Amino acid sequence: MKGYKLLLKNPRVLYVKLGGSLITPKKEGAFEVRERIVREVADDLLRISRERSLFLAHGAGPFGHAPVKMYKLHEGFKPGRELGVSETSIRVMELSLRIASLMREEGLPVLPFHPRSTFRRIGGGTICDLSAVRAWMDLNLVPLTHGDLIYDDERGVSVLSADEIPIYLVPLGLEEAVFLADVPGVLNEDGEVISEITEANIPDLGRSAYDVTGAMRGKLEAAFQLARLGVKVRIAGFSERGDLIRVLKGESGTLVRV
Ligand SMILES: Nc1ncnc2c1ncn2[C@@H]1O[C@H](COP(=O)(O)OP(=O)(O)OP(=O)(O)O)[C@@H](O)[C@H]1O
Numbered sequence: 001m002k003g004y005k006l007l008l009k010n011p012r013v014l015y016v017k018l019g020g021s022l023i024t025p026k027k028e029g030a031f032e033v034r035e036r037i038v039r040e041v042a043d044d045l046l047r048i049s050r051e052r053s054l055f056l057a058h059g060a061g062p063f064g065h066a067p068v069k070m071y072k073l074h075e076g077f078k079p080g081r082e083l084g085v086s087e088t089s090i091r092v093m094e095l096s097l098r099i100a101s102l103m104r105e106e107g108l109p110v111l112p113f114h115p116r117s118t119f120r121r122i123g124g125g126t127i128c129d130l131s132a133v134r135a136w137m138d139l140n141l142v143p144l145t146h147g148d149l150i151y152d153d154e155r156g157v158s159v160l161s162a163d164e165i166p167i168y169l170v171p172l173g174l175e176e177a178v179f180l181a182d183v184p185g186v187l188n189e190d191g192e193v194i195s196e197i198t199e200a201n202i203p204d205l206g207r208s209a210y211d212v213t214g215a216m217r218g219k220l221e222a223a224f225q226l227a228r229l230g231v232k233v234r235i236a237g238f239s240e241r242g243d244l245i246r247v248l249k250g251e252s253g254t255l256v257r258v
């Protein structure tokens with residue numbers, strides 16, 4: 001298999017997260033997928049994949065947030081919560097399979113994998129072994145993962161957000177991360193997109209009642225951490241084909257800077 005090594009089109013990796021708020025009716029709490037959006041994002045990704053190496057993820061939306069909240073799994077594991085862990089894992093797998101199938105139908109060679117098999121929290125830190133996933137990328141397969149529950153040796157279980165995942169991809173050569181959501185970027189108090197955000201101009205971010213990973217606040221924490229690691233980060237919306245291409249050109253969304 002030596003001949004298949006270093007097939008990456010570009011050793012620098014672009015991470016794109018399709019937010020749960022974008023791909024599902026998260027605010028209504030419905031276990032549904034916005035198929036048109038997923039197909040049109042996939043179409044943009046297919047074009048981008050001709051020049052750049054991709055690592056994809058999607059948020060869990062109600063598929064993850066609802067059972068986690070119902071069984072209080074964001075507070076950790078307790079005896080009696082086993083079926084909640086099981087239900088959350090199955091729900092996010094169902095969602096992931098739907099997203100993966102739609103993307104494959106659009107011609108994107110996605111390879112779904114589950115964080116709970118790859119990531120663990122040990123002593124408050126996070127460890128992962130992505131060597132197998134990285135090897136698949138040499139065959140031009142596009143990893144697709146998602147927010148998930150992972151094992152935690154102190155709390156039993158812990159939520160791993162797909163906003164946090166790219167932090168662990170820096171050693172793979174992560175160059176840029178784009179978080180797509182149901183808002184066109186980070187909004188100021190007047191509801192306008194802030195084109196560039198630093199820790200000095202963060203707007204008031206109310207903690208959302210329906211989210212267990214901090215909604216925009218949690219996303220920004222991860223985004224600043226990534227920016228500090230030298231990764232270019234954007235938070236943006238997506239309403240139609242071509243929007244992701246425009247985001248990458250810097251024509252829309254919020255650029256997160258340190
Ligand atoms: N200043 C702000 N600018 C933009 N969005 C904000 C702001 N303050 C709060 N929000 C909320 O943050 C939400 C986006 O975060 P949320 O976690 O719900 O989306 P997501 O990360 O795409 O979903 P998931 O966590 O399921 O992947 C927006 O829909 C909005 O309601």
Ligand SMILES: [Mg+2]
Pocket residue numbers: 059163211213214215216219
């Ligand atoms: Mg979120």
